[in-house]
Amino acid sequence: MKRFLNQKIQAIQPSGIRKFFDIANQMENVISLGVGEPDFETPWHIREVGVDTLNNGYTFYTSNAGLLKLxxxxxxxxxxxxxxxxxxQHEVLVTVGGSEAIDLALRATLNAGDEVIIPDPSYVSYLPCVQLADGVPVMLPLKxxxxxxxxxxxxxxVITPKTKILVLSFPNNPTGAIMTRQDLEAIIPVIVKHDLMVITDEIYADLTYGDQSHTSIISFPEMYDRTVYISGFSKAYSMTGWRLGYxxxxxxxxxxxTKIHQFAIMAAPTMSQYAGIEAIKHGDEDIEEMRHSYDQRRKFLLQQMDRLGIPCFEPQGAFYIFPNISxxxxxxxxxxxxxxxxxxxxVVPGTAFGPSGEGFIRISYAYSIKELRLAISRLEKYITNLKANH
Known part of the structure; x- marks a missing residue:
């Protein structure tokens, strides 16, 4: 069988997150703080619309681009x-999760040898998606x-004559870092100077904390013609299994x-699209409720890291902390x-998100305070033993 396999695919490593948690899931009594999935159920009014579409027989294909109302x-x-x-009608595409949108954007723009700058550490899909599109990933360490x-x-x-695309992913997975309006203003002249395209993945945009609301790079008029904006419903509305992005x-x-999407996917699930309309139109209070809960957990974990003497940058977005365990x-x-x-x-080793993740681990706080307290007590025991044996 090996002679039939694609060499490029064979060279791509499996997700460092999934490989780790496939093993963890086979163990008993494990507290898992790794998978980036909200612990809230999809709000009932959104689920109800999905159920109604089935009951009413709305089970056929939509247009390739998605329901116009969505x-x-x-x-x-x-x-x-x-x-x-x-x-x-012409500038919005509904996809099967945000990950499909990332893949589509890269495949629609890259020619063999084009370079793509990927800030590191970052979401695990960017690098393999660049490779699948015959691009050259260039990792840019975030400090x-x-x-x-x-x-x-x-x-x-890190820009060269072959650089074509910059991937932005803020709020960031795994660090929880954000880019403020001032931060974005500082990099835009470099982007324009070198005529780069930007793929901005803002799936965690609604989960930001503190005084500043999220700023998107598409807020700047000069970025419109050179940016693909990507988001979705998984994180903000707790709709991971609905597989709906845009x-x-x-x-x-x-x-x-859309041409690639048409031949590879056809269309996003119809019932998910109707649920997505409901989420956007009536889901703001749901987001705020979840965001408030995440913020409480974020503060709790930061306090515990400080108590345990583990340095930890204060994240302002997403639902992860990225403590330094060096x-x-x-x-x-x-x-x-x-x-x-x-x-x-x-937990997830920082290196699952790129080489700059060495010396860090990612802890998700998309779990209950009860689970987090128990996990922290076990972590404290573990590092106490490490210090005693060091």
Whole structure:
């Protein structure tokens, strides 16, 4: 069989997150703080619409681009929050999760050898999706001293004549870092100077904390013609299993993305699309309720990291913390495996998100305070033993 397999696919490594948690899931009494999935059920009024579509027989294909009413709602929401105007008929595409939109954007734009800058650490799909599209991933280390933000001098340093795309992912998975309006203003001149395209993945945009609301790079008029905006319903509305995302981009590019989507997918699930309309139109209070709960958990974990003497950058978005465990003299993977084996707590090694994640672990706080308290007590026991044996 091996002679039939694609060499490019064979060379791509499986997700570092999934590989780790497939093993953890086979163990008993494990507290898993790793998978980036909300612990809330999809709000009932959204589920009810999904059920109603089945009861009413709305089970047929939609147009390739998605229900026009959903695309209109998406365009209205983007304009309401970010001031960017997209034509819902020609500049909005409904996808099977945000991950499909990432893949479509890269495949529709990259030619063999084109370079794509990927801030590191970052979501695990970017690098393999670039490779699948015959692009060349260029990892750009994000530094703890800069609060894991992308700064213009670091961006400038990795740009070459072959650079075509910059991937932005803020709020960031795994660090929880955000880019403020001032931070984005600082990098835009570099993007424009080198005529780069931007793919901005803002799936966690609604889960930001503190005084500042999320700022999207599409809020800047000069970025409209060179940006693909990607988001979805999984995180904000707790709709992971509905597999519903979307993207907005200039028409010329969206035509090509839709072409790939048409042949590979056809359309996003019909019942999910109707539920998505309900989520956008009546889900703001649900988001705020979940965001408030996440914020409480975020503050709790930060207090506990401080109490345990583990340095931890304060995340302002998403639902992860990214503590620095380098003081214990173990690699990220060895620390995570040791914690799993000794205390039955599963976290993700920072290196699952790129080489710059070495010395860190990712802990998700999309879990109850009760689970977090128990996990922290086990973590404390683990690091106490590490210190005693060091």
């Amino acid at each position: 695309r209109e709602a998406i365009a209205e929401r983007i304009e309401r929050f970010y001031g960017a105007k997209y034509n819902p 703890e001293k800069n609060n894991f933000k992308l700064v213009p001098e670091d961006l400038e340093a 993207c907005a981009a200039p028409e010329d590019l969206l035509i090509q993305m 003081q214990f003299g173990l690699s990220s993977e060895d620390f995570a495996w040791g914690l799993l084996e000794a205390e039955k707590v599963a």
